[in-house]
Amino acid sequence: MSELRWNPVLEEWVVTATHRQDRTFFPPPDFCPICPTKKGKFETEIPSENYDIVVFENKFPSFNRNASVPAILGDELYKVKKSRGICEVIVYTPEHNTTLADQSVEQIHKLVYVWKDRYEELGSHKFIKYVFIFENKGEVIGVTLHHPHGQIYSFSYIPPKIQKELLSSQKYMNKLKKCLFCDILDKEIKFKKRIVYTNKSFTAFIPFFARYPYEVHIYANRHIQAISDFTEKECLNLAKILKVIMKKYDNLFEMSFPYIMVMHQKPTDGKKYNNYHWHIEFYPPYRTKNKIKFLAGCESGAGTFINDTMAEEKAKELRKIKW
Amino acid sequence: MKIKKTKIIKADGRYLVYYEEDKSVKKNKVPLFTKEGNQRGVRRRKSNV
Numbered sequence A: 001m002s003e004l005r006w007n008p009v010l011e012e013w014v015v016t017a018t019h020r021q022d023r024t025f026f027p028p029p030d031f032c033p034i035c036p037t038k039k040g041k042f043e044t045e046i047p048s049e050n051y052d053i054v055v056f057e058n059k060f061p062s063f064n065r066n067a068s069v070p071a072i073l074g075d076e077l078y079k080v081k082k083s084r085g086i087c088e089v090i091v092y093t094p095e096h097n098t099t100l101a102d103q104s105v106e107q108i109h110k111l112v113y114v115w116k117d118r119y120e121e122l123g124s125h126k127f128i129k130y131v132f133i134f135e136n137k138g139e140v141i142g143v144t145l146h147h148p149h150g151q152i153y154s155f156s157y158i159p160p161k162i163q164k165e166l167l168s169s170q171k172y173m174n175k176l177k178k179c180l181f182c183d184i185l186d187k188e189i190k191f192k193k194r195i196v197y198t199n200k201s202f203t204a205f206i207p208f209f210a211r212y213p214y215e216v217h218i219y220a221n222r223h224i225q226a227i228s229d230f231t232e233k234e235c236l237n238l239a240k241i242l243k244v245i246m247k248k249y250d251n252l253f254e255m256s257f258p259y260i261m262v263m264h265q266k267p268t269d270g271k272k273y274n275n276y277h278w279h280i281e282f283y284p285p286y287r288t289k290n291k292i293k294f295l296a297g298c299e300s301g302a303g304t305f306i307n308d309t310m311a312e313e314k315a316k317e318l319r320k321i322k323w
Numbered sequence B: 001m002k003i004k005k006t007k008i009i010k011a012d013g014r015y016l017v018y019y020e021e022d023k024s025v026k027k028n029k030v031p032l033f034t035k036e037g038n039q040r041g042v043r044r045r046k047s048n049v
Helices: A018-022 A105-123 A160-176 A180-191 A232-252 A297-302 A311-320
Strands: A002-007 A012-017 A053-057 A085-091 A130-137 A149-155 A195-198 A202-205 A217-220 A259-264 A279-283 B003-009 B015-021
Touching: A053 A105, A085 A105, A105 A130, A105 A149, A105 A232, A105 B003, A105 B015, A160 A180, A180 A195, A180 A202, A180 A217, A195 A232, A195 A311, A202 A232, A217 A232, A232 A279, A232 A311
Parallel strands: none
Antiparallel strands: A002 A012, A053 A085, A053 B015, A085 A149, A130 A149, A130 A259, A195 A202, A202 A217, A217 A279, A259 A279, B003 B015
């Protein structure tokens, strides 16, 4: 059963998706559902014996193209809606024992094209208002399949975090006639101490307001709203900077570094969002080699993050790490 | 880079898209030799000048 339930207190939707309880949970390596199907072996999600990058509809989706009628009746206080949308899985490589960080720049470059194509195709559906591209990496994040992959959730509404960013950047634009994100970027570039890496098209930094010790944001240097606006050169430069940041992460504590990577870009509801600015955010849970930053009382109950570190020091640490 | 995509519909109705580099599209080739006949990226030795 799957539906959207309205939380009138926080004014946001909660997705119930009970079928996801049955999703594949740490299968043995020989039974990975997103490896290529080998001759004489069980048929995986991907029928081909080999592939480069594959995208398919999630077998256990949180949203569904043909969403069923909610199992419960809503009312004025407790609204319910069909959980309509599209959930996709992107498999980065046919190799099982690897990570995105270990892929060549060429392979990551291909992935950028795939992201671009998916954003355009999914966003072209009238009922899709927001295309959310992300990757959960590592068991501590809750990943249940080790094969390197990412996901795309295509929402029938604009999710609350994006709504909040759209609103703050619109207010900033109305007041100062400037892009909020361009001003953040300018300030970080001038200050230098929180910059981790730059190339001609992108800047990676730990923001002044970082909530996690190693929270890196990658902003497009050009004021663009979506991956569909990228030039050829920008596609390649995004692949290059992603490779650098992910390798720095892996080399930081000499381990495959877990993270949540999210892409924020303009909604696909056909409206103009000149106030918005394309960017990627990484939320790595580790605060030292052996310690994890948990979202505990203050973060979960009060919505306020306590960061035990200084962004300037962590950026310096990451800058020094080779890739 | 040109990417080729092939979409299939699986038995349960879900779609799957294969992406691969379209190698039939020729990349802009940088000529190996210049007009002067010097190999690109190789410095001429003084003795050859």
